Amino acid sequence: xxxxxxxxxxxxxxxxxxxxxxxxxxxxxxxxxxxxxxxxxxxxxxxxxxxxxxxxxxxxxxxxxxxxxxxxxxxxxxxxxxxxxxxxxxxxxxxxxxxxxxxxxxxxxxxxxxxxxxxxxxxxxxxxxxxxxxxxxxxxxxxxxxxxxxxxxxxxxxxxxxxxxxxxxxxxxxxxxxxxxxxxxxxxxxxxxxxxxxxxxxxxxxxxxxxxxxxxxxxxxxxxxxxxxxxxxxxxxxxxxxxxxxxxxxxxxxxxxxxxxxxxxxxxxxxxxxxxxxxxxxxxxxxxxxxxxxxxxxxxxxxxxxxxxxxxxxxxxxxxxxxxxxxx
Numbered sequence: 001x002x003x004x005x006x007x008x009x010x011x012x013x014x015x016x017x018x019x020x021x022x023x024x025x026x027x028x029x030x031x032x033x034x035x036x037x038x039x040x041x042x043x044x045x046x047x048x049x050x051x052x053x054x055x056x057x058x059x060x061x062x063x064x065x066x067x068x069x070x071x072x073x074x075x076x077x078x079x080x081x082x083x084x085x086x087x088x089x090x091x092x093x094x095x096x097x098x099x100x101x102x103x104x105x106x107x108x109x110x111x112x113x114x115x116x117x118x119x120x121x122x123x124x125x126x127x128x129x130x131x132x133x134x135x136x137x138x139x140x141x142x143x144x145x146x147x148x149x150x151x152x153x154x155x156x157x158x159x160x161x162x163x164x165x166x167x168x169x170x171x172x173x174x175x176x177x178x179x180x181x182x183x184x185x186x187x188x189x190x191x192x193x194x195x196x197x198x199x200x201x202x203x204x205x206x207x208x209x210x211x212x213x214x215x216x217x218x219x220x221x222x223x224x225x226x227x228x229x230x231x232x233x234x235x236x237x238x239x240x241x242x243x244x245x246x247x248x249x250x251x252x253x254x255x256x257x258x259x260x261x262x263x264x265x266x267x268x269x270x271x272x273x274x275x276x277x278x279x280x281x282x283x284x285x286x287x288x289x290x291x292x293x294x295x296x297x298x299x300x301x302x303x304x305x306x307x308x309x310x311x312x313x314x315x316x317x318x319x320x321x322x323x324x325x326x327x328x
Contacts, residue, residue: 008271015272015300016257018321020227031230033086033152034070040174041073045181051075055232057218058132068309069125072214075181076202078146079210081129083122088155093117093162122147122167136213140206150174219328223306226321235325236305236314240298241276248293249281251325255300272300274319281327 041047056069071082090103102113126147133140151170169177220232254275278293303316
């Protein structure tokens with residue numbers, strides 16, 4: 001009996017002190033750079049958030065896998081795809097158009113690392129986006145899909161010939177580009193009256209088809225771990241928890257990490273549990289209307305299955321270390 005009580009106390013200690021998963025610095029920097037650029041599009045370019053799609057997943061050229069597009073923006077004239085790089089340091093194109101060189105110099109030595117050309121990467125993303133739109137019925141010309149490479153850090157060192165490229169934006173060019181997206185009141189009033197054939201703008205039919213096509217692209221589920229790390233990928237399963245993904249948009253994991261309360265429950269013979277609260281799509285937790293669909297109680301020591309983006313294997317993540325899962 002005493003041994004069982006000690007085991008329950010040890011279990012409560014695990015619950016009260018979960019492993020902390022801190023966000024990776026490079027992931028945090030990437031996410032911040034993308035957020036800052038999207039804010040510039042909205043605040044300086046006055047575009048609607050509904051015009052922007054992030055982390056869009058589309059089929060690759062051969063339909064055997066999926067590729068991710070960071071930021072996609074639809075306007076009257078073009079469909080833009082943006083590739084944001086928060087790089088700092090010295091970079092330049094290599095002898096092969098497929099590669100770039102990352103150059104790190106110190107007093108003692110110079111280190112050169114070969115990386116994939118971001119110019120080639122954004123070119124490929126434009127082709128993928130155009131192919132996706134065509135496959136979903138949006139008859140837009142390839143010239144209507146434009147790609148821009150965004151270097152967000154002020155401490156990046158690039159050759160002059162790269163900086164002069166029209167589709168490479170750095171420093172003040174980023175904000176200047178965003179400001180040019182803003183339409184005047186005159187344009188709002190007169191653009192609908194001008195035939196798209198003469199203006200070069202996308203017709204309303206093309207815009208509608210493009211938006212429908214983009215809505216058919218996928219996106220990632222997101223899982224947040226204790227410590228703040230956010231991982232994107234595909235949620236697979238959680239023990240003793242079943243639901244219809246078309247109805248549920250969020251799983252919130254509620255933990256009782258209070259030591260004294262857990263100890264009292266252990267004394268009464270209870271094992272620690274985790275409560276999962278399921279929320280309907282379009283609803284978020286709140287005091288007035290939580291949108292809670294149902295709750296489920298499961299043991300603290302089981303694991304959810306999650307396939308992180310870019311990984312080959314499905315990870316088993318202890319539910320005791322999960323804060324929430326947002327479903328795409």
